[in-house]
Amino acid sequence: MDKLSAMEVFVRVxxxxxxxxxxxxxxxxxxAVSRQLADLEAQLGARLLQRTTRRLHLTDAGRGYHARCAQILADVEEADASVRTDTLRPRGVLRLSAPVSFGLKHLTALLPAYLAAYPEVTLDVDMxxxxxxxxxxxxxxxxxIAMRLPPTLVARRIAAIHVVPCASPAYLAREGEPARPEDLARHRCLVYTHAAEPGIxxxxxxxxxxxxxxxKSNNGDLLRAAALAGEGIICEPSFLLGDDLAAGRLMPLLRGEPTPPLALYAVYPSRRHLSAKVRTFVDFLIGRIGDPPPWDAWMEMAEPRRSGPEGF
Known part of the structure; x- marks a missing residue:
């Protein structure tokens, strides 16, 4: 049995x-199609499709295997194309997953520029x-956005992400400023519930x-709006708060107490060959965002403020 041919039969079915x-x-x-699929299932020792008189349904094993086979066939097609042409043009559908707040605040301005540069690519974005x-x-x-990623993923670092505790000037004037982390226990804190450890x-x-x-909320934009209204202290990523920190609408706190370092990564399944559309998209993001990213410009503008005897 020709394994690659059997994979193609399976994907086309x-x-x-x-x-x-x-x-x-x-x-x-x-x-012949039925025989090749039966031989493939026999070799794998697993059923890939459930057959009824009206429809075909992928099994759980079939769904994962189909995704792998489709990628392998796409890689083979791209490899063949790279031999036939001097340059490989990015084309086809690029399926992208992105965090909601980051996507709304930053991707909305970047994606049209990528599409203009690579008109044969179609973006399918899930936020x-x-x-x-x-x-x-x-x-x-x-x-x-993470401190570290699973070893099963291939990743490229795009930019640093700082988590910043901050509050509005109105809140600080009313409640005072924490001088050390343990002081936060007596403050009104706005909690992001989608964190790994909400409330910590x-x-x-x-x-x-x-x-x-x-x-408490699973949406950082809602918590940001509450902080701007003077409702309490938030501890959120700089990509969400950078403009407010630069304009003084929010004031950074505990500047001498670093939060765990995070980064924005582009991740994709571990495989030897990246498609041109993925490679150009990741290169585009790295080139447009830069490191340090524009949302951290406030860090050069803001000087640490002394609010306690130890200079925090």
Whole structure:
């Protein structure tokens, strides 16, 4: 059995939704298509498709295997194209997953420029704060903000992300400014519930502070709006707060107490060959965002303020 040919048969059957239409696309008989798929399932020792009189359904094993096969076939097609042409043009659908707040605040301005530079690429963007399964769900690339990433993923670092505790001038005038992390326990803190440990803010290597307050949410934009209204202290990523910090609408706190370092990464399934559309997209983001990124310009403008005897 030709394994690559059997993979193509499997992928075309899934795409077509029937053995007959797949056979027509491949220029094969329906019997030959059915035999190749049966041989592939026998070699794998797993059923890939459930067949009924009306429809075909992927099994759980079939869904993961289909995503892998589709990528392998795309890589083979791209490798062939690279031999036939001097330059490889990015083309096709690029499926992207990105965090909601980052996507709305920064990707909205960047994506039109990428499409203008690469008109043969179509973007399919899913904005969600959950961590998608790239292979299972068929994403080409995902943007993630993290300290570290699983070793199963290939990743490129795009830019630093700083988590900044801050509050509005009105709140600080009314409630005072914390001089050290443990002071946060007596303040009104606005809690992001989608964090790994909601209600725990970390400083340095060991300082872990339990915080609470009048508002909790899984959306950073909502918490930012509440902080701007003087409702309390937030501890959110700089990409969300940079403009407010630069304009003085929010004031950074505890400047001498570093929060854990994060970074924005582009991640994609581990494989030897990247498609041109993924490679150019990641290069584009790195070139346009830069490191340090524009959302951290406030860090050069703001001087640490002394609010306590130890100079915090």
């Amino acid at each position: 899934v795409e077509s939704g029937s053995f007959v239409r797949a056979a027509e696309r491949l220029g094969m008989s329906t019997t 969600s704060d959950r961590q998608v399964d790239l292979v299972e769900e068929g994403f080409d690339v995902a943007l993630r 803010w970390t400083f340095g290597d060991e300082a872990r502070v339990s915080v609470d307050g009048p508002l």
